[in-house]
Amino acid sequence: MSHSSSVVRSIGVDVGGTKVLGVALGPTGAIVDSFRLPTPQVSDTSLGRPVGSSVADTIAEVLATLATRGGLDLSTCALGLGVPGIVAFDGTLVFAPNLQGAIGANIGALVAERLGRSEIAVDNDANCAAVAEHHFGAARGVDHAILLTLGTGIGGAAIVNGVLLRGANGFAGEFGHLMIDRSGPECPCGSKGCFERFASGSGLGHLADVAMREGTVDMASAASPEALLTAAAQGNAGALAVVDEFCWWLAKGIANLTACFDPSLVVLGGGVIEGHHLIMEPTARHLATAIEGGAFRKPPKLVPTALGPEAGAVGAAILGERAQP
Amino acid sequence: MSHSSSVVRSIGVDVGGTKVLGVALGPTGAIVDSFRLPTPQVSDTSLGRPVGSSVADTIAEVLATLATRGGLDLSTCALGLGVPGIVAFDGTLVFAPNLQGAIGANIGALVAERLGRSEIAVDNDANCAAVAEHHFGAARGVDHAILLTLGTGIGGAAIVNGVLLRGANGFAGEFGHLMIDRSGPECPCGSKGCFERFASGSGLGHLADVAMREGTVDMASAASPEALLTAAAQGNAGALAVVDEFCWWLAKGIANLTACFDPSLVVLGGGVIEGHHLIMEPTARHLATAIEGGAFRKPPKLVPTALGPEAGAVGAAILGERAQP
Numbered sequence: 001m002s003h004s005s006s007v008v009r010s011i012g013v014d015v016g017g018t019k020v021l022g023v024a025l026g027p028t029g030a031i032v033d034s035f036r037l038p039t040p041q042v043s044d045t046s047l048g049r050p051v052g053s054s055v056a057d058t059i060a061e062v063l064a065t066l067a068t069r070g071g072l073d074l075s076t077c078a079l080g081l082g083v084p085g086i087v088a089f090d091g092t093l094v095f096a097p098n099l100q101g102a103i104g105a106n107i108g109a110l111v112a113e114r115l116g117r118s119e120i121a122v123d124n125d126a127n128c129a130a131v132a133e134h135h136f137g138a139a140r141g142v143d144h145a146i147l148l149t150l151g152t153g154i155g156g157a158a159i160v161n162g163v164l165l166r167g168a169n170g171f172a173g174e175f176g177h178l179m180i181d182r183s184g185p186e187c188p189c190g191s192k193g194c195f196e197r198f199a200s201g202s203g204l205g206h207l208a209d210v211a212m213r214e215g216t217v218d219m220a221s222a223a224s225p226e227a228l229l230t231a232a233a234q235g236n237a238g239a240l241a242v243v244d245e246f247c248w249w250l251a252k253g254i255a256n257l258t259a260c261f262d263p264s265l266v267v268l269g270g271g272v273i274e275g276h277h278l279i280m281e282p283t284a285r286h287l288a289t290a291i292e293g294g295a296f297r298k299p300p301k302l303v304p305t306a307l308g309p310e311a312g313a314v315g316a317a318i319l320g321e322r323a324q325p
Numbered sequence: 326m327s328h329s330s331s332v333v334r335s336i337g338v339d340v341g342g343t344k345v346l347g348v349a350l351g352p353t354g355a356i357v358d359s360f361r362l363p364t365p366q367v368s369d370t371s372l373g374r375p376v377g378s379s380v381a382d383t384i385a386e387v388l389a390t391l392a393t394r395g396g397l398d399l400s401t402c403a404l405g406l407g408v409p410g411i412v413a414f415d416g417t418l419v420f421a422p423n424l425q426g427a428i429g430a431n432i433g434a435l436v437a438e439r440l441g442r443s444e445i446a447v448d449n450d451a452n453c454a455a456v457a458e459h460h461f462g463a464a465r466g467v468d469h470a471i472l473l474t475l476g477t478g479i480g481g482a483a484i485v486n487g488v489l490l491r492g493a494n495g496f497a498g499e500f501g502h503l504m505i506d507r508s509g510p511e512c513p514c515g516s517k518g519c520f521e522r523f524a525s526g527s528g529l530g531h532l533a534d535v536a537m538r539e540g541t542v543d544m545a546s547a548a549s550p551e552a553l554l555t556a557a558a559q560g561n562a563g564a565l566a567v568v569d570e571f572c573w574w575l576a577k578g579i580a581n582l583t584a585c586f587d588p589s590l591v592v593l594g595g596g597v598i599e600g601h602h603l604i605m606e607p608t609a610r611h612l613a614t615a616i617e618g619g620a621f622r623k624p625p626k627l628v629p630t631a632l633g634p635e636a637g638a639v640g641a642a643i644l645g646e647r648a649q650p
Contacts, residue, residue, distance in 0.1 A: 085618075086617065086618050086621075086622065094618060094621050094622055095617065095618025095621045095622065103621070104621070143493065144492050144493040144497075158585070160485055160486070160490060161485070161486070161488070161490075163486070165485060165486075165586070166587070167469050167586055167587020167588065168468065168469040168587050168588055168589035168625070169587055169589070169622070170587070171583075171587040171622070172469075172585065172586055172587040173585070173587075174584040174585075174587075174617055175584065175585065177584050177617040178503070178581045178584050178585070179505055179577050179580070179581055180504055180505065180507065181506060181507040181508070181518075182505065182506040182508075182509075182577070183506070183507075183508060184507075189617050189618070190614075190617075190619070191580075191615070191617070193506075252504050252507070255504070255516075256503045256504060256581070257585070258496075259499040259500065259502050259503050260483070260497065260498070260499075260500065260503070260582070260585045260586070261490070261492055261497055261585070262491070262492020262493050262494055262495070262496040262497040262498075262499075263492065263493055264493035264494075289515075290516070292411065292420065292499055292502040292514050292515075292516070293410075293411050293419060293420025293514070294515070296411075296419050296420045296428070296429070297411070297419055297420065297494070297496070300493075
């Protein structure tokens, strides 16, 4: 055993639509190493390879890099994968709007095969993030919590009675695709007016576009979600109104989840939240009246993620540890 | 101990907006006696009495009748209450659109006081119904199930990992108040476009009204939800179209709950469902495409309630049994 093998206890990989991020956890659970590669955007089928092969190759390369640097044996060490979309218990990616090239592939089996091991812990990326936040982040010790990651879409997960909710098939926590407005914009999932059409990064872009067409916000401020948040932070009234509308939708979605789960805590993460204190306060204000019986009860507390963009990879590593014999 | 005391094992009471229904369970859990009284519609405050006193009196009267007939001692026997709305763990009715006169009352404590006992098991009526269906009804042995009772509104409950989900405060399962259409009709809860504005008995009435105004259904068929279902059963094309629209909304709401919980089973009960086979098949058909990734996975199975309108009272009795020392 090399010196460094005693320092790394597990590896987790978060597979996103644009990048594959791996982290190595040290003895306390802190990240001691990380490595990332772009997510391959090729069609395995047209290359004559099994679906998911290219993604599995990239994941295996990320794992190999971290294992070599940490002195771990990939055939036996604790490791886990977080993948976007609906994942079955056996590791099959059943549906994934942001990783369409790997739909139907058993990512867990493909990667395990490359590493010479029998199995790998695999779960949805937001589920992984929730495990990490519950294990040693913003939801530590909380029995009923919701996690929402506001990126291009919305990743979601629920902690229920102190454990991650997976459901009958592993598909629970797909909160981005709750229909919240039947007349809303079309969603890549095939439905209309999904929560993530309003309360994600792309949702913010949509709301900014509408405001620009209505003439309530200028073109420069509406150029991107980032531009809009910057303009709002500088006090631009039109941009602030769009942010307030965004927060209203976010609160309405959280109210729906409160009706379902009655959480005491909602952890918010993702690009729209990180570094943008503009979002939390108006969302909490709207939430207080958006929940059923708001005059008679307290809404769940809203807090930002403690582990940030690495939460998914960290949680994947924890799931890997829990799956060790 | 009288002869009959060995026959009745517990008593459950379901407090509705219009009636208070009590049942006595025999050794096998079957209903061996029942008794009901109208729900009092008086204002305790204007009578100078504590809020909830009249409802508590009526509940105590129903319990006394069943206890006398069954030879039970109300100060010690197993008994429970199901109440409409949001109920705290301590038995306080926090919010109840259909029992407004008792909002804020600790119904459990008021009834316990009248019976000379220290406490009584109290939960939401739909939660009670789900406990009964899970204990020996349509959801027996199912680890992940949803129950929806389609009456004036929608009662909801979730079985998660084999147990009833109560949440951080006891308020989980309020599915009727998920916002599903931001431009939908106003709801007595204070929000707009809630699931129960479309997929309950009153929702069916709303859809029939709209169709009548648009001239697609005749006035006689649109007179009431019952009239509409009868006309549809007789093949009236306009009425069938309204029923299909109703089923579409019901399926969309179930798709939202599937995104949250990933149940393998959804149990449907309530006046709109009972005896109306018109609803189940179209709802299942819409559900297959309404769920995210419908082309790649199976939707949850839809089944009618096994215990019917008494499920809430039966479940209250079971909760009472479980709470016995």
